[in-house]
Amino acid sequence: MWKPTERIKFHPSHGRVPSRDEAQAARLFSPITLGPLSLVHRTWVPAMVPWRSNEDGEVTENVIAWYARFAQGKPGAIVIEATGIRDVPSGPLLRIGDDRYIPGLKRLTQAVHDASDGHTKLLIQIIDFLRIRRRPEPEVFFRRHLELTPKLLQRAGLQGKAEPEARQALLDLGPQGWQTVLAPRDWQALQYGAREHVNDVHLPHIRDLPKELPSLFSHAALRAREANFDGVELHYAHAYTMASFLSATNQRSDGYGGSREARVRLPLEVFAAVRQAVGQDYAVGCRFLAEECIESGSTLEDAASYALAFAKAGMDFLSTSRGGKFDDAKQPGIGQAAYPYTGRSGYECMPQYLSDAQGPFGRNRAATRHIRLALREAGLSTPVVCTGGVHNFEMAESMLAGGDCDVVGTARQSLADPDWALKTWLGRGQEVHLCEFTNYCEGLDQKHKQVTCQLWDRQALDEPGLRMSDDGRRRLVAPAWTKAPR
Ligand SMILES: Cc1cc2nc3c(=O)[nH]c(=O)nc-3n(C[C@H](O)[C@H](O)[C@H](O)COP(=O)(O)O)c2cc1C
Ligand code: SF4
DSSP states (O other): OOOOTTOEEOOOOOOSOOOHHHHHTSGGGSOEEETTEEESSSEEEOOOOOOOSOTTOOOOHHHHHHHHHHHHTOOSEEEEEEEESSOSOOSSOOBOSSGGGHHHHHHHHHHHHHHTTTOSEEEEEEEOOOOBOOOOOHHHIIIIIOOOOHHHHHHTTOTTOOHHHHHHHHHHTHHHHHHHHSOHHHHHHHHHOOBOOTTOTTSHHHHTHHHHHHHHHHHHHHHHHHTTOSEEEEEESTTSHHHHHHSTTOOOSSSSSSSHHHHTHHHHHHHHHHHHHHOTTSEEEEEEEEEOOSTTOOOHHHHHHHHHHHHHHTOSEEEEEEOOOSTTOOOOOTTOOOOTTSSHHHHHHSOOSEEOTTOSTTTTHHHHHHHHHHHHHTTOOOOEEEESSOOSHHHHHHHHHTTSOSEEEOSHHHHHOTTHHHHHHTTOGGGOOOOOOOOHHHHHHHTTOOOOOTTTTTSSTTOTTOOBOTTSSSBSSOOOOOOOOO
16 A cells, blocks of 8 residues: 555554543434434444455355344444345355345344344445456467457557467557557556546447436435445545546546536436435435545546535535545556555545554544535535544544534544454443554455454454354454443
């Protein structure tokens, strides 16, 4: 992962730990409504892909165990990982693209409601993503993938050559020659793996995204409702299709790109279709980027204008993230796919303990406050969820008190200690295991390995009935909190 050159070390701290009485009177542990949905507390576990599903995208026992463990810590809400709205093979990512997924998803919602005694509300993040290929061997790229266009043959002086001969000649050019003759898009595909973009309107399935996505999202949302989720979060963030429509890099000329108004059009149409399908009495919101954090990307002002548009359209909550783009991702090894959290924008999304002077903690606060203020000044009361480097009560409470947000998201801190909020609420905040922000978990995610936390994955491995990772070395869920009496 990209790291700031300063490499200043930051250490998480418990901050000021509240007594039980103080905690239970705190904003963080007060209720809030997101449209039709009531949360008992303002603690929120944002979406995190743990790679627990199978090749069919189904809810497995490991998926259930993972979320039930978070639910034992009784956060106000958990958002299930990015779940694909299409019924197409996508590795072990959860899917909701067909009715056959509903029974498995129902078991998951039941397990979370049971494990939290009905305390925790469960939402599901629904996602569309475009195709991305692994970085190819040059030989394979030149022999099979590269399209031999007349312009390319002309640039390489290979007009009139037979195809096998032309391909061999191109391969023989070597890296310097490739960079000179290949179109920028092909050069990119050779170096990083081919990646579809919303600007590729010459491809019919990309051109037709505005026609297809509203119905794909709305069917997925209906299934979520059928499976007893308490709400859906539309994934409009990071490196995926909807965020690419919102991005300033979206230059489509079909009314869905270019200006801010055109870029937000499809996200609004998707929301309208979802709302129509699930009704007014069901919580629907989105996760989007406060800042893209890439060159020529959308700005905070873009994000504030999107937030106003989403809120006016009737979204029940808005959850912010930042960065996490393919645009500045590091070059993957041959045979690997690019990962959108390896560049500077990736650092902004999941900052780690080696940082710049700003540090990794609360890095999304100021931008989210700006967005929330824009909403409030426009008379809109839509609740805002802010996530990024939050790991203790003091910081979470000050974010609520200072008007940064209405709900506080903690992803890695919840992974490090799923009971952190419960411990705090009970006045036992000193017992919280603090996330060290090393990004060991994110490294596993990058390799598409089952995500675990270094603080607990080698602990108590002799526990009976333990679920172990495929490599046989790590436990798959955090150990139970054994509360010593006080
Ligand atoms: C392993 C892992 C998987 C993630 N998967 C998702 C995801 O599916 N959807 C999403 O919006 N964000 C995802 N994120 C980003 C987190 O939701 C969160 O925004 C990020 O980790 C920063 O918050 P934190 O500092 O509280 O961890 C993931 C993060 C991690 C560590
Ligand atoms: S592995 Fe654990 S401690 Fe390290 S960043 Fe991830 S959640 Fe935090």
